[in-house]
Amino acid sequence: MNDSSPDLCFQLKATDPIPLEVKINCQPGELVALLGPSGSGKTTLLRSLAGLYTQARGQIHSGEHCWLDSNKGILLAPEKRRLGMVFQSYALFPHLTALDNLLIPLKGLSRKQAINLAKEWLERVHLKGLEDRKPAELSGGQRQRVALARALIARPRALLLDEPFSAVDQATRQKLRRELALLRQEIAVPTLLVTHDLEEALQLADRICVLHHGQVLQVAKPECLMQRPASPTVARLLGMQNLFEGRVLSNTKEALQLDWSGLTLTLPYQKGFQKNQRVTWMAPPHSLIMHRPDRPVAGDRENPIKGRIEELVTLGPHASLAIRPQHASQWPLRFYVPQHFVQRQQLKQGMNISLSLLGRELHLFA
Structure with missing residues (x-):
């Protein structure tokens, strides 16, 4: 019917x-x-x-x-x-x-x-x-x-x-x-x-x-x-995390350069954003790739960030992570990873790690 x-x-x-x-x-x-x-x-x-x-x-x-x-x-x-x-x-x-x-x-x-x-x-x-x-x-x-x-x-x-x-x-x-x-x-x-x-x-x-x-x-x-x-x-x-303030350094057809507390992030060209414009931006979970410094792997090293695991909480099959960036300790990055990833990588609270932020996945609010 x-x-x-x-x-x-x-x-x-x-x-x-x-x-x-x-x-x-x-x-x-x-x-x-x-x-x-x-x-x-x-x-x-x-x-x-x-x-x-x-x-x-x-x-x-x-x-x-x-x-x-x-x-x-x-x-x-x-x-x-x-x-x-x-x-x-x-x-x-x-x-x-x-x-x-x-x-x-x-x-x-x-x-x-x-x-x-x-x-x-x-x-x-x-x-x-x-x-x-x-x-x-x-x-x-x-x-x-x-x-x-x-x-x-x-x-x-x-x-x-x-x-x-x-x-x-x-x-x-x-x-x-x-x-x-x-x-x-x-x-x-x-x-x-x-x-x-x-x-x-x-x-x-x-x-x-x-x-x-x-x-x-x-x-x-x-x-x-x-x-x-x-x-x-x-x-x-919507319960989203990782919302930060930044400033547009430049915005050309080649790329948009964004200053985040002294660190320059590179994103694709974004229509409507001007040089020196203050913006709010978001790093959704799928924009983050995590690496262990002592276990280099082939992967994307775009927009590298060094930090430390400040919080690691087991929540059923997942773990909640809070990474404190070295350059902006007041702005922790928060996201979830599968529990098996935590075990395989032997992640621990206090461990130094590095992240890649995929510029194409970062979201700037107009």
């Missing part, structure tokens, strides 16, 4: 209780993750789209259907918007069976048609045989599957997911994410996912919208967002 819906376009603005200024277009079959800290306006935005929060002004269109136009006095009631919603708390009726919960949105069908469709959807979300169980008799993951099936069964014009997997354990969360990804291949519905979990957004989203204090800071594909965050604020909200 391949159900298709129109795109979802909205431009909303609110001042109270949480400021909001957002403009997004979500295409059929596209999942846009709304990512940001608590209080950034994610849930307020979702409630505005659903018609549950009416203080926001602006426009909301689902294809040719207008749900909200403040200038024209249009405000469509929630039940007329044909939205599917999945909440963190599931919002299932506790006195009804899984099957009966799915029958609620199907009042326009005959009893036989509705039951057949509900059973089909329960099978699609791997709950065949559990039709007669009430929510209390289902696991958290099973309840969430019922909630997802109920949201999709009436062929909504858009799907809104409000932190839908945060109430289940990690193993169940991974399984539900995979099942949602599989369902999305069959159902072309514009989908907005509210999450504060970067991993979840990276796994599921076609685009990620970073929200902060109700403002859209960046909307981009996951790989673009992680490699080229639009600002230091976006980078910090």
Whole structure:
């Protein structure tokens, strides 16, 4: 089955209780993750789209259907918007069976048609045989599957997911994410996912919208967002490290020379940067290559930096490293390496090492 819906376009603005200024277009079959800290306006935005929060002004269109136009006095009631919603708390009726919960949105069908469709959807979300169980008799993951099936069964014009997997354990969360990804291949519905979990957004989203204090800071594909965050604020909200200050020494077609606390780094030419311009720049993990001075290896020696391992902390299969550069002891470089790399290289706290910074991977913020 391949159900298709129109795109979802909205431009909303609110001042109270949480400021909001957002403009997004979500295409059929596209999942846009709304990512940001608590209080950034994610849930307020979702409630505005659903018609549950009416203080926001602006426009909301689902294809040719207008749900909200403040200038024209249009405000469509929630039940007329044909939205599917999945909440963190599931919002299932506790006195009804899984099957009966799915029958609620199907009042326009005959009893036989509705039951057949509900059973089909329960099978699609791997709950065949559990039709007669009430929510209390289902696991958290099973309840969430019922909630997802109920949201999709009436062929909504858009799907809104409000932190839908945060109430289940990690193993169940991974399984539900995979099942949602599989369902999305069959159902072309514009989908907005509210999450504060970067991993979840990276796994599921076609685009990620970073929200902060109700403002859209960046909307981009996951790989673009992680490699080229639009600002230091976006980078910090994403938990990125290794953000430093520098000064452009020169910027020609051959290369950009950047001064970092007295050390010159060489990058490819960067359009828009001028000589003596102060900039913030970032060294993402994939820009760092580590070498042991006593174990020379064939490899890239670009932008060499000498330093000392100040911190080495084991975190499961990985280790967190903090390298204190000799030339800028106030600016440690932090990154993760596999635990087997630590063991193979016999890395220890206090050890002197050297790093290469790959200029093509360094990111300058305009």
